[in-house]
Amino acid sequence: MRQIVLDTETTGLEWKKGNRVVEIGCVELQERRPTGRTYQCYINPQREFEPGAQEVTGLTLEFLADKPLFAAVADEFLAFIDGAELVIHNAAFDVGFLDAELARLGDGYGRIRDRARVQDSLELARQRYPGQRNSLDALCKRLGVDNAHRQLHGALLDAQLLAEVYLALTAGQSEIGFAAPTPEQARADAAALPTAPLGPRPRVVVPEHELALHRARMAAIRERAGSCVWDVLEAPLSLEAEPA
The missing domain is CATH 3.30.420.10 (Ribonuclease H-like superfamily/Ribonuclease H)
Structure with missing residues (x-):
């Protein structure tokens, strides 16, 4: 443009x-x-x-x-x-x-x-x-x-x-090619991913300081761009903090 x-x-x-x-x-x-x-x-x-x-x-x-x-x-x-x-x-x-x-x-x-x-x-x-x-x-x-x-x-x-x-x-994200997908787009993208045989899933444990950095980064994106891709995912991954 x-x-x-x-x-x-x-x-x-x-x-x-x-x-x-x-x-x-x-x-x-x-x-x-x-x-x-x-x-x-x-x-x-x-x-x-x-x-x-x-x-x-x-x-x-x-x-x-x-x-x-x-x-x-x-x-x-x-x-x-x-x-x-x-x-x-x-x-x-x-x-x-x-x-x-x-x-x-x-x-x-x-x-x-x-x-x-x-x-x-x-x-x-x-x-x-x-x-x-x-x-x-x-x-x-x-x-x-x-x-x-x-x-x-x-x-x-x-x-x-x-x-x-x-x-x-x-x-913001939409200005540099990272426009937030709609829930329908997110589901379609997820459905298109290759599947693998089910098996035990590893338990992801995130240290508290990394979790704090992640939350701060998401807040900064929301403030600057007005929205965040993370927010529109229907079932975002949950991050579990590592016990102190």
Whole structure:
């Protein structure tokens, strides 16, 4: 699956007030692996920044004065994201701004969701960490993503950080080919195993410290992936601790 992790920088917080996009940054993932392909462009917004917005990005109108208008980069940008799944933190913000820019170009350009699926990483984070701060900086800290070099907001830098955060946030058994089987699948797999003549079964005794490690590992998988293959087996093996 092709995914594009995307971020924008803007002149203010609301596109409905006429604020514009000043930077777009994208990072491409293929089957959850960075391909090395990125897309980044600065855009002349043809308007002033709102108070505070300029300090967040460090961009100035003087710097953006010779940059292309959105109309000049629209086709190249849309070709980069076309058919992909977009991963965006607080997607309503970025998609709203991009749709507003496309609307200025005419009906023929449509909307972002006409060209790409959208996954909101902020919603994923809120599901994983309800009641906690889920800003990009907070998630970097929580998930061990190094963002020490992020002194200002930049679309490409933030997209690169978000790509790392997203991969850590969604890492789990189903993402690496270990999707949990249904009970029916588990029974079918068991029935397909070769049988051997019945005989005395060895008694497996697990030392208490190994049993504790096993339980801790299963708990970590449940917390990270939301489920564990062990839990769906109809009759899991029982582990008997070795007497102290």
